[in-house]
Amino acid sequence: MTTSRRQHTLEVLVENEPGVLARVAGLFSRRAFNIETLNVGPTEDSSISKMIIGVAVEGHSLEQVIAQLDKLVSVISIKDVTPKAKEVHDTQPDYQN
Amino acid sequence: MAKHVPTANGTEMTGATSLVKSLEAAGVDVMFGLPGGAILPAYDPIYDSTIRHILVRHEQGAGHAATGYAQVTGRAGVCIATSGPGATNLVTPLMDAAMDSVPLVAITGQVPSAAIGTDAFQEADIRGITMPFTKHNYLVTNPDEIPGVIAEAFHIATTGRPGPVLVDIAKDALQKMTKYNWPTSIKLAGYNPKTTPDAQAITDAAALIAQSSKPVFYVGGGVIKANAHAELRQLVELLGGPVVTTLMARGAFPDSHPLHMGMPGMHGTVAAVTALQKADLLITLGARFDDRVTGKLSTFAPNAKILHADIDPAEIGKNRHADVAVVGDVKETIAALIPALKAALAKNKPDLTAWLRQMNSLKSTYPLGFDTPDDGSLSPQLVIQRLGQISGTDTIFTAGVGQHQMWASQFISYEHPRTWLNSGGAGTMGYGVPAAMGAKVGAPDSTVWAIDGDGCFQMTNQELVTCALNNIPIKVAIINNESLGMVRQWQTLFYDSRYSNTSLESKRVPNFPMLAESMGCVGLSCERPEDLDKTIEKAMSINDQPVVVDFRVHRDAMVWPMVAAGTSNDEIMIARATAPDWDSQEL
Structure with a gap:
């Protein structure tokens, strides 16, 4: 199946405070953005947490997702860390049955 | 104090x-x-x-x-x-x-x-x-x-x-x-709004304007929020291009100004709606391409490039791609744009004569108007128009939501910012009376009229007690058409006149003047055109108590022009099943 979905990975630093996950998840939900994966963990600074968010952009631009996330006061910074399209090292033999 | x-x-x-x-x-x-x-x-x-x-x-x-x-x-x-x-x-x-x-x-x-x-x-x-x-x-x-x-x-x-x-x-x-520990400074790692626009964006914006032969200033509520009305007027007069002010921006630019084409949107003027549709550039200032302005988005302003100035970066490109985006306080933005545009116009000043002639022709051919009911009953638009004319341009008007709100945005001439308060984005019925209370507290020396519907009034009128007891003498005009009028209009147009649950019977119950009196207000009523002016003048003469006037108006009046929800601005109707006569217009 071909779709126009594009995968992006965002590294989002947020204030480590109660409710911050609800703020981010609620934003994605109400703006109809798609979260594919979400990982939340600590940073060296105990007042800041790091979220790694896999976003499937469909019908919205990545810029819009980032701009809306950035409006949350609890969000400190957003970085697009989407891996560059990997060069394909095809080490497997092709089996053409 | x-x-x-x-x-x-x-x-x-x-x-x-x-x-x-x-x-x-x-x-x-x-x-x-x-x-x-x-x-x-x-x-x-x-x-x-x-x-x-x-x-x-x-x-x-x-x-x-x-x-x-x-x-x-x-x-x-x-x-x-x-x-x-x-x-x-x-x-x-x-x-x-x-x-x-x-x-x-x-x-x-x-x-x-x-x-x-x-x-x-x-x-x-x-x-x-x-x-x-x-x-x-x-x-x-x-x-x-x-x-x-x-x-x-x-x-x-x-x-x-x-x-x-x-x-x-x-x-x-x-x-x-x-x-107690009041902070000396505020540091928020995640909050740092950008107010000063980028110099390059201003230069690009000025260049784009100087290339345009059909520009329109699309002015939103942000201009009022930023107190940028004086700068706006300078910029407009520098270019000499037509202006439209959205529902939230009424008063940001004087209605009496010859370059003002009126309000765009679902119930906008033909001139304002057509200006956006035919423009080659929208100079968008503190506005957000709301669906009530754009109509069907894919057909909105099809030939226009977009200059979008807004303080909120998330508005840029949200609904419509911006060719040039300027993020910043719109007052600072316009102030920076004025000298930049002067410089750009010195090199190349486009001739806007033909464009202005077209717009002015639409403005004079399709002015806002209304029919006078032939049964001698009171026309709601006339009530609102006379309220505006009699109380003057320093008056602050608030409105509920519905037909009366649209008529109040159309038939009152707004000359100053912060004189028109309404619930634009949310469309909150019941906003009018309490908002008027707050407005009167904030501006005690101004006359404050709430123009309300009989439906809206029944949602929040209890605050008239608060007004009466706290010396907050607001004035309320109930435009009583005994209906949820805007919903009824949609039923007339789109539901085969099947009036499911829109009749409020509020010419029978409640008795609005008695209700007002019971809350410590003066209650008046008016149902004949010949009593209109003297009733308004009576209400204007009472300044020590809130006043409520029950204007019992014709039930079937409709709000025109209209761009039906979900349709293109090109399908604007000036009356039921009546489009403007485009063939006679050179567009």
Whole structure:
């Protein structure tokens, strides 16, 4: 199946405070953005947490997702860390049955 | 009023006193609220405060009053309520303020921190509930944090794109002792709105304007929020291009100005709607391409490049791609654009004569108008038009939502910013009376008229009691067509005139003048055109009491022009099944 979905990975630093996950998840939900994966963990600074968010952009631009996330006061910074399209090292033999 | 004496940091007091001292330190002079159990500790120091507290009859009234106050003064409006239902009654005004970018600070009591999460009496997760439509919100359980949070709340509400902030405070945090500690500076790692536009963006914007032969200034409510009306007028006159002002921007540019084409959108003028559709450039200033302006988005302004200036980066490209985006305070943006445009025009000044001739031809061919009912009954548009003419351009008008709101935006001439208050984004029926109350408190020397519908009025009229008891002499014009008029209009046009549940029978019940009298107001009524002016003049002559006038109007009047929901602006109708005569126009 071909779709126009594009995968992006965002590294989002947020204030480590109660409710911050609800703020981010609620934003994605109400703006109809798609979260594919979400990982939340600590940073060296105990007042800041790091979220790694896999976003499937469909019908919205990545810029819009980032701009809306950035409006949350609890969000400190957003970085697009989407891996560059990997060069394909095809080490497997092709089996053409 | 007693002068506010700053409290020394380190002074010992309860969290409640710290809250009230913090509100005083934030410059609050009035707040609208209603006490209850969880917020009760705060009401004890409120009793001694320099802040005027106005006791409303319903928390929704407090929220819209705070909005009316904010829209008139440009300062943050403040409302206060208790936990649970008190707090949830603020939900509608908070959503309303978020949609229309109104600086609002709402304080709510919360159950004691040990009881949070136990389904305690009057417990509601108001922070969770209001996350989608507050700019930010807080739950405070530590009294030491109160001054810092209040300072942040006002900073966030009033800077950048204004908006509502809610501060929920647990009852025990109000009761415990703390040391007052008003912050000397505010640092928020995640909040740093950009107000000064990039120089390159300004240069690009000026160049784009200088290349355009069919530009239109698409002016939104942000221009009023930023107090940029004087700069706007300079910029407009420098270029000499046509202007449209959205529902939220009525008054940002004088209606009497020859370059003003009127309001665009679903009930906009033919000239304003067509200006956007035929333009080659939209100079978008503090506006957000709302669906009520664009109509069907894919056919909106099809030939136009977009210059979009807004303080909120998330508005850029949200609904329509911007060819040049300028992020910043629109007052700073316009101020920077004026010299840049002068320089660009010195090199290349486009000839706008043909474009202006087309626009002026539309403006004179399709002025706003209305039919006079042939049964001799009162026309609602005439009532509103005469209210505007008799009370003058310094009057502040508020409206509910529906036909009367659209007519009030069309048939009153707005010459000054902050004289037209309405619920644009949210479309909150019942906004009119409490917003007028707040507006009158913020501008006590101005005449304030609430133009309300008979449906809207029955949602929030209890605040007239508050007005009567607190010397807030607003005037209310009920445009009584005994219907949910706008819904009825849609039923006429789109549901085969099947009037399901839109008849309110409000010419029978309630008796509005008697209702008004019972609330300590003067109640008047008018149903014949020949009584109209003298009734308005009578209402204008009463300034020591609120006045309510029941204008009993023709039921079948409709709002025109109209772009039906979901259709293209090109399909604008000037009356039922009547499109403008495009063939006679050179476009």
